[in-house]
Structure formats: C-alpha cells, structure tokens
Amino acid sequence: MDTKVAAIPVQADFTDEVKEWIEAFDELVVAEGPEQAAELLSVLRQRAREAGISATSELTTPYLNTIPQHEEVPYPGDRALERRVESLIRWNAMAMVHGQNKKDAGIGGHISTYSSLATLLEVGFNHFFHASYGDQPGDFIYFQGHASPGVYARAYLEGRFDDDRLLNFRHELRDKPGLSSYPHPWLMPDFWRFPTVSMGIGPLNAIYQARFMRYLENRNLIEKTPRKVWAFVGDGETDEVDTLGAIGVASREKLDNLVFVINCNLQRLDGPVRGNKRIVDELEGVFRGAGWNVIKVIWGSDWDKLFERDHTGLLLKRMEECVDGDYQAFKAKGGAYLRKEFFGKYPELLELVSDMTDEELAKLHRGGHDPVKIYNAYKRATEYQGGPTVILAKTVKGYGLGSTEARNASHQEKKLTDDSVTAFVKRFDIPVPEELAKQGKPFRPSADTPEIKYLQERRSVLGGYMPKRDVVKLDFKAPELDYYSEWTGGSKGREVSTTMGFVSILRHLLKDPEIGKLIVPIVPDEGRTFGLESAIRQVGIYASEGQKYKPHDVDMLLYYREEKDGQILEEGITEAGSMASFTAAGTAYSNYRVPTIPFYMYYSMFGFQRIGDMAWAFADSRGKGFLMGGTAGRTTMLGEGLQHQDGHSHLLASTIPTCATYDPAYVYELAVILQDGIRRMYQNGEDLFYYITMYNEDYAMPEMPEGSREGILRGIYKFRAAKKGKATVQLFGSGPILNEVVKAQDILADKYGVQADVWSVTSYNELRRDALAIERWNRLHPSEPEKTPYLLQALQGTKGPIIAASDYMKTMPDQLSPWLPSRLVTLGTDGFGRSDNREHLRRHFEVNAESVVAATVSKLVRDGKFDGVKAQKAFAELGVDTEKIDPARA
Ligand SMILES: Cc1ncc(C[n+]2csc(CCOP(=O)(O)OP(=O)(O)O)c2C)c(N)n1
Ligand SMILES: [Mg+2]
Numbered sequence: 001m002d003t004k005v006a007a008i009p010v011q012a013d014f015t016d017e018v019k020e021w022i023e024a025f026d027e028l029v030v031a032e033g034p035e036q037a038a039e040l041l042s043v044l045r046q047r048a049r050e051a052g053i054s055a056t057s058e059l060t061t062p063y064l065n066t067i068p069q070h071e072e073v074p075y076p077g078d079r080a081l082e083r084r085v086e087s088l089i090r091w092n093a094m095a096m097v098h099g100q101n102k103k104d105a106g107i108g109g110h111i112s113t114y115s116s117l118a119t120l121l122e123v124g125f126n127h128f129f130h131a132s133y134g135d136q137p138g139d140f141i142y143f144q145g146h147a148s149p150g151v152y153a154r155a156y157l158e159g160r161f162d163d164d165r166l167l168n169f170r171h172e173l174r175d176k177p178g179l180s181s182y183p184h185p186w187l188m189p190d191f192w193r194f195p196t197v198s199m200g201i202g203p204l205n206a207i208y209q210a211r212f213m214r215y216l217e218n219r220n221l222i223e224k225t226p227r228k229v230w231a232f233v234g235d236g237e238t239d240e241v242d243t244l245g246a247i248g249v250a251s252r253e254k255l256d257n258l259v260f261v262i263n264c265n266l267q268r269l270d271g272p273v274r275g276n277k278r279i280v281d282e283l284e285g286v287f288r289g290a291g292w293n294v295i296k297v298i299w300g301s302d303w304d305k306l307f308e309r310d311h312t313g314l315l316l317k318r319m320e321e322c323v324d325g326d327y328q329a330f331k332a333k334g335g336a337y338l339r340k341e342f343f344g345k346y347p348e349l350l351e352l353v354s355d356m357t358d359e360e361l362a363k364l365h366r367g368g369h370d371p372v373k374i375y376n377a378y379k380r381a382t383e384y385q386g387g388p389t390v391i392l393a394k395t396v397k398g399y400g401l402g403s404t405e406a407r408n409a410s411h412q413e414k415k416l417t418d419d420s421v422t423a424f425v426k427r428f429d430i431p432v433p434e435e436l437a438k439q440g441k442p443f444r445p446s447a448d449t450p451e452i453k454y455l456q457e458r459r460s461v462l463g464g465y466m467p468k469r470d471v472v473k474l475d476f477k478a479p480e481l482d483y484y485s486e487w488t489g490g491s492k493g494r495e496v497s498t499t500m501g502f503v504s505i506l507r508h509l510l511k512d513p514e515i516g517k518l519i520v521p522i523v524p525d526e527g528r529t530f531g532l533e534s535a536i537r538q539v540g541i542y543a544s545e546g547q548k549y550k551p552h553d554v555d556m557l558l559y560y561r562e563e564k565d566g567q568i569l570e571e572g573i574t575e576a577g578s579m580a581s582f583t584a585a586g587t588a589y590s591n592y593r594v595p596t597i598p599f600y601m602y603y604s605m606f607g608f609q610r611i612g613d614m615a616w617a618f619a620d621s622r623g624k625g626f627l628m629g630g631t632a633g634r635t636t637m638l639g640e641g642l643q644h645q646d647g648h649s650h651l652l653a654s655t656i657p658t659c660a661t662y663d664p665a666y667v668y669e670l671a672v673i674l675q676d677g678i679r680r681m682y683q684n685g686e687d688l689f690y691y692i693t694m695y696n697e698d699y700a701m702p703e704m705p706e707g708s709r710e711g712i713l714r715g716i717y718k719f720r721a722a723k724k725g726k727a728t729v730q731l732f733g734s735g736p737i738l739n740e741v742v743k744a745q746d747i748l749a750d751k752y753g754v755q756a757d758v759w760s761v762t763s764y765n766e767l768r769r770d771a772l773a774i775e776r777w778n779r780l781h782p783s784e785p786e787k788t789p790y791l792l793q794a795l796q797g798t799k800g801p802i803i804a805a806s807d808y809m810k811t812m813p814d815q816l817s818p819w820l821p822s823r824l825v826t827l828g829t830d831g832f833g834r835s836d837n838r839e840h841l842r843r844h845f846e847v848n849a850e851s852v853v854a855a856t857v858s859k860l861v862r863d864g865k866f867d868g869v870k871a872q873k874a875f876a877e878l879g880v881d882t883e884k885i886d887p888a889r890a
Pocket of ligand 2: 237265268
C-alpha cells in the first residue's frame, strides 16, 4: 500500500475542517490504495454534478506513467536480440547520414530524430505493426519524416536494400537507385505510402485516414479488420495547427483504429519545445480535453525502483518542479549534474541515490527508450475501444549520439566527430573496424545470425515488411462518352451554370450500378452553395452513428439526411480536413485496393492557396480524383468581393506536376473532361488528378461541336468561326468569359468590319506543358525534323493577332507567349476583387466584351491594320474609359 501520502506536508493555512478531510483521504489511500482513492474522488465529483455543483475535473494527471508498474504485463519478446537489432539499425541509420556527409558535404540528413524514436518504432515493428490481416491490407504507419534513415536502415537489415542503395541515400540521380531524403511515395512508390515531412500533414492525414477506413467499412466497401493507423509525431510538430486542429474529429468519430505516438524528446529544431513548461502535461490536457485516451510513458523501469524507495513523495514533487528546459539540461550535462541539480535540492532525494554512481544516474532511462513501458502502452492503445489513443512518450533527442545528445543543435547535426563514432560503435557493440566506422560503413550481419533470423521471423509473424506500398491492378471500366449524352447534347436553351451541370452529372454517376458506390462527394459546408441538396437526399451524408435526431425538415423532399452508410462526406468548415479526406479517398486504390473516386467541391478561393501544401502531398501520394473549384472566377463570383473572388487558383494548381487543370465554359466540355479523367486515372491507372473550375453564372449550354473532343482535352479548339470569310483576328476565351468573347466577335464584325474566330481555351496549363515538352524534345534533337506543339497545330493557318481573355490573371494566357511571338494580347483579372455585379466587375477588370473589342482594335492599330482615329472613336462608343484606374493595382 502507498504510504508516502502521509509524509507529504499539508498546507499550513488550511482550516481544521479541511485538514480533517485530508487526513481521512490519506487514511483511505494507505488502507485501500491509490485506485480506490481515485475512485472515491470520481464518485464525489459525480455526486457534486447531480447536486448541480460545478467541480471542474482536471485534465492533467501527475507527471508519472499512466500505467503503473504493477499493472504491466511482461515483455513478450527476446530483449537481448531486440536490443541487438535496434543497435544495428541505430548504427546503419547514423552511418548512412554521417558517411554521406563525409562524402558529399552539405547533402544533409538527420540522425537525432530517429535516435529518439528508435525503440518506439522497434517495439512496433517486432510486436504490433501488421503488414496484412489475412488477405486484407495491414496497418498504416505515418512515420516522422526526419526519422527516415532509421526506417531505411531497418529495411537494409531485412535485406530489402543492398549496400549500394543505402550508400545512395540522398543521391537519387545517380546510376543506381538511391533513397529519398524523406517519405515520398512519388519517388519510392514501392516503399513509402504516406508523405509526412512537412510538419502537421502526417497527423492530420492520419486522422482522416482512420475516419475514411470507418467510412469504407460502414459502407461495406471493405471488410472490417483490427487494422490501425499509427501516426508518429514530433513534439515540436504539435505546434502546427494542422496537428492538433482536427483531433476533435477523431474522438467525435470514436476512432479506436487510431494511435498517435508523440515523440516527446522535448526539442525541435532551434531548441526546447516548451523550455518553461512541460510539453507532456500540455499535450495531455489538450488531448484529454478533446476526448482522447491518453497514455503517458515518461519514466523508464529503473525509475520505478526509486519511486518504490521514496517514502517522502519528494521525488514526484521534484519532478513536477522541473520544466523541460531543466530536463534537457539533465540529459545534456550528465550524471553529476543530475545529482546536484535534480536530486540535490532535497537531502532526502540525494540520499535516495547515494548508492548510485554518476554513470548510473546518467543512464536512468526515459519511458520512450524502455521497451517494457512502450509495449504496455501499445498493448493498451490497441485494445482500447471507443476512441483514439495518444501515447506521450518522453525521449531524448540524439539518444546515444554522445556529444550530440539533448543539445539545442542536435537536429542539425549531420556528422559525428571521430571520437563520437568510436564511442557509438563501442556503446552499441557494432563489429566494424575503426577506420571503416569513421567513414560510415554500413554493417549487416549475415542472414543466419540469431539477430537477423529473429528480425525476419518477427516480420513474418506480422505478415511481411513495412513500410510497403503496392498497387493491385483493378478491374475498372470507365463509362464511354455517350454515357454523358444528356450533357454533351446542350441545355436546349435552358439557362444553367456549369456547377448545376456538374451536380447533375455527379448524381448520374452516383446512380451508376457499377461505379456509383465508388464516388465520394466531399464538401466543406458548401453543399448548398453548389446545389447539392438533391444529392444529399439521394445518397445521404455519412454519419458514423446514423441520425440520432429527427431533422426539422424531415417532411420536405430534400431533407437533411444523415446515414450510417451515407455517401457524402460533409466535413464542416475545414478545407484542410476535406483535403485530408480527399487524400484518403484518392489513394484508396492502393491503400485498400478500392478505387474510390473523390469529388471534392469547394470555393475555389479557399483551395490551393489555403491548403497548397496538402495538395502537394496529395500529388506525392499519387492521389487521384477531382478537385472541383466552385464559384470560381474573379468576375463571375459576384457580390462577395476580395476574399472570395478567385483569379489565380489555376496558376497555383499549375505548380503541381500531376495536376491536370481545366477551365471549361460549357457543360459538354465538363462532361468530356470528366469522362476522360475517370478513364485515365482509374481504367488506365495513370497517377494524376484534376482541378476543374465551375461557375455559378447561368447561360444556355450549346451542344458539343463535332470533332471538339481532342481539343477540349488538349486545351484548345475552335468554338465559332468568323461568320464572313477568313478571320483576321483570333479570340481566345475560357470559362464564362468565353461568352464575352463571343459577344465581342459579333461587335467586331457588325460594327467594325473585323472578322474573328473564337476559340475555347479549356486549359492554358495543358497547352503549355505540351509545348514545353515538344520544345525540349526539339532542343535535344536538333538534327531531326522539328515537332509542333498542339497549340500551333491547332492554330495552323490562322491569321492575325490573338486576344485572350479569361477570368484569371494575365499570366494564364501569357504562358503561351513564347510560341505566339508578337501575336498575343492578354486580358485578365490581376488585382483585388470587389463586391459588385458581373457587369461592373468585368468592366473594372477589362474582361467584358467591350474590352475585348477595344483590345482587338488597339492591337490592329499597332499592327497597322486599323485606323487610329477610328479606334479612338470605337473606344468612346464602347464606353471604354482610357484613363480609368488600373485594376491590377486598385
Ligand atoms: C511545415 C514545416 N515547417 C518546418 C519544417 C522544418 N523542420 C524540420 S524538422 C523541424 C523540427 C522538428 O521537431 P519535432 O517535431 O519535435 O521533431 P523531432 O526531430 O524533435 O523528433 C522543423 C522545424 C518542416 N519540415 N515542415
Ligand atoms: Mg522533438
């Protein structure tokens, strides 16, 4: 029984009555034990609640392990062999970074993250991480990005990489394959599944991955398995709003398939994470407050003995007096310092460790380096039901790296001194000759040694190696274009928007008996903006607990329908969370072997510029799907003004190599793009995704012109030829601005006798990418006949200047200027938006029909094809104010 409670002094200024209560409580602790005492407090709190007395309960617990020693189960593995394996991995991880930097100074790499994480990963690899569950995929692991050398080193010991591969760490462009700096499925598609190195992205994606797993299970698209999502997170990484911002989702959704392990090494890049506080306490409060199961792994087993011997309660008191800055110094400065500064504060504590040497004190382990403590935490976490678990594991940054250990500069340490390498080899008993050790030579014992046999056997029991990414060829037949005939046929004069057109195509796809169930519509509280009410009624909103209430609009046809197997992911107002869902759904073809097709619909302004880094990681993950940027266009999105009017999302999208971007004007263009997208991504298995803008302006949708399919997909086609004779001007339009261009074509012909062809440019980005690729080929093959970019093939034989207008910045069309020398004049929407209607917005940004006409005659004057005085007159007729403010700077 715990007796130390009686020895802890009671605050002197308490009243006698309070003192009596404390005494009674102490007696209970002594007589019945701490669990009973805790139970009593909980009962009292419940009693107070019933009486309407608000007694807040604390979110943090004492600075001790959550699992007391007497509740631990014994370690099931061979500790000696596991230690040996871990030492070898530590060596190879360190050697590959150290060796590489000796060879190629400045190439970088990190050793201190893995050194703190090694045991946390090894216990998982030896006992918890399943590579498969029968014929089903296994657990998912989001590794701390900077720990990748350790993950590679393990794969090397397992025989998955040879020496050459290891020696090409961060040398990806050599004759032999290398290893990428961090987890990048794009660069190592057979190995990594989840990109994590941009801080905050891993934990956020992990939460939504676990949620999406439940979604697939609840919709019967995958089998239920005990599969877990493990996310290893840096304590510094929790500074990112992305890391903590969605933890409420995990508890709300009761994600007991999710385990966060936070590597609390107390440091980030520059210095301590919370020098003046304790990060473990802070995170405990945050996660418990959010409804997570929290397991703290603070102290290693050797501290248990000290706790047992301490009958004063002073050990815990002293621990709670110290902040993380102190704890860092205790590790950085060694045993004598610890004795003096930590234990030395109270004579009773000094006495407690009087029989220990300084060396022994320095070796007092933290919980995150103790396999028994970690095993017990993982066991509890994986058995816990009804919610997510976070393990707060206290570790040492740079553990085992001698002079680098727990130093502020640890993170940036790439090379060790010769002395440190020698010490490392000795400490971890690595049989490498000193000279080779200094060069960072990898070492792998032969396959028949006990340690390698053990390592292989453990992985075999757990279903194979990890991490591993594979893509099984799935039988997928994309619908042909005639499947979309309702939309390629035009709207028969009815005025609709491309958004409405899209929603009706989406509903059609949702009904499809083959692929309907694979469609995953995602919205961040914008369903009504896009007219999704009918789809909500049709397939329901996913709600893991169904609909527990009777919706007020239940009597209406389009009521708010939530279902356990609902299909729409209504994410609430979180573009980052929605993007994480998009990522889980867009990579399910590999992760779950289920080719779900996500359509994420959002305000285009709150897309790439808000979640750009997530989109980049999506591409890295080889994600597929459709990003549908709605209410797009700086002048088409009326009324809402500066923060809402998007005139640049296509430019941002163009920065992502695997993102195909389209700005369709008409619903038939949209249908063609969607049809081809599903075919390319899911039937052909191409690793790309789509960004398509859609608008809320209503107009009659024409029928698809004959022969336009290729042009729509490649980026340009002639939409309406000049009415009379050969055109002397070419007009480019995109999105709803194409309608302005068509109007301009008429004005030019009717009023000024200028004949123009009108082209729909569906993708400046695709045209440029094609032109760049052809140009490169031509550059590299100067003696072979030149090839012609698609843009120039399409424009072959056309005459005169090109006036290009879109609802985006001028940079969009300007991307094509290298191939259209002295022909191209661009109009666009550079500058901040305004709240007004379309007519005024388009006049302000100079993308209305009149501005297109004015730009045309102006260019013709410069080219000597139009009279200057007539042009001035035309400006006046068109209402073009030549002295008005430049919208780009307004
Ligand atoms: C979004 C982002 N910002 C900054 C960085 C640069 N960076 C890399 S590691 C690191 C510190 C990481 O500290 P922590 O999360 O505590 O991990 P540890 O290495 O200590 O385990 C920083 C700031 C990054 N990778 N991503
Ligand atoms: Mg850290």
